[in-house]
Amino acid sequence: MTETRPPDRLPAPDAEPVVRMTGVVRVHGEGTGAVHALRGVSLDVPAGELVAVMGPSGSGKSTLLNLAGGLDRPTEGSVVLEGRELRDLSQRRLAELRRRSAGYVFQDLNLIPSLTVAENVALPRELDGVRTAKARAEATAVLEEVGLADLGDRFPDDLSGGQRQRAAIARALVGRRRLLLADEPTGALDTRGGDEIIQVLRQRADAGAAVLLVTHEPRYAAWADRVVFLKDGQVADSSAAGMETAR
């Protein structure tokens, strides 16, 4: 990639994953009421890779996603996002890194109904302090990438479920965020809408983003380069595509 990085961002060598989690433990609460959401998980998500996380409810999937994007901090272990150890960052610096590096897509996407699609997508950049015109131009570019070039002037309620979710992905990607975190993004959609979303996530990974997808749908997980199964807060097993020798 030839993009010029902002001077305050460390250059991330290609060999280094966008996110590296090592021995991550997350305990909610204390004493007898303590819940071990994660019990020592290590996971790398390199640029250009789509990694799916599966597992029964309560297995720690969403906790893993929140930790990877700096929405939550681990009790033990290390999370390195774009070369920065999150533990070492102040709340303010963490918030800044999170905003610049990671984009989130949830099942219940929260597009603002009174803003147009393009305004919704531009919003995170305007919050970054980017001028409105530039933020709009970036929003237009990313909307085109997710196939919504013509719908930027519509309001969220005028879109189909699949289109709304693609708009949410555009918002998560705007400003060249390299990490895309998606928690059950296909959950509220029918098969066709779900297929649209998984295709967009796949394209974003192929275009160089690191994508971490939580899903309980095997057919969507199958689009990933790697599928990690969580059970009781640990990685039970994982499967990588194309690792077997050709028949």
Place this chain on the structure above:
Amino acid sequence: MSVRHGLLALLSRGLRYGYQLRAEFEASTATTWPLNIGQVYTTLSRLERDGLVSRDDQGGQDGQDEQGRVRYAITSEGRDELDRWFAKPVSRADRPRDELVIKLAMAVTTPGVDVAAVIRAQRSATMRSLQELTRALRTLDASTEAAQRLVVDSMIFHAEAEQRWLDHCEAVLARPSEENP
């Protein structure tokens, strides 16, 4: 089923040589069901014996052309048989028994077998094939014949169902061990 009915279906579109039947069969099943040419000729001779196909007369001995190749045609009995096949739903009991189901049933009842490990290993393998099938589907472009897409889709749905069933097995088996460890 039935390579037999597959060949009849292909012949219902017109005269075919054996090697053509093999190529078209594989193409329409997205090469997921490879046939060897011996199977094709064995099947053709049985179909011929049963009066469902006949040799197209090309002048030579036994209907051979000048290069010694035989072209086959579907008979009216063959068309009736094909119609019956299309009309009749496939019974689940007609399908081959599922080795995985037998393996898990045995694993559960055989002392000393780590059932959870059997499930885990299978789930990774099934997910891997689901990933490969998905990749195969992605590489089919829009011009690909619908038949091929449907075949790959079918295998994806089967793998998906197996994956869900394995999750279900894991959940069911986890319950008693929590109650009496």
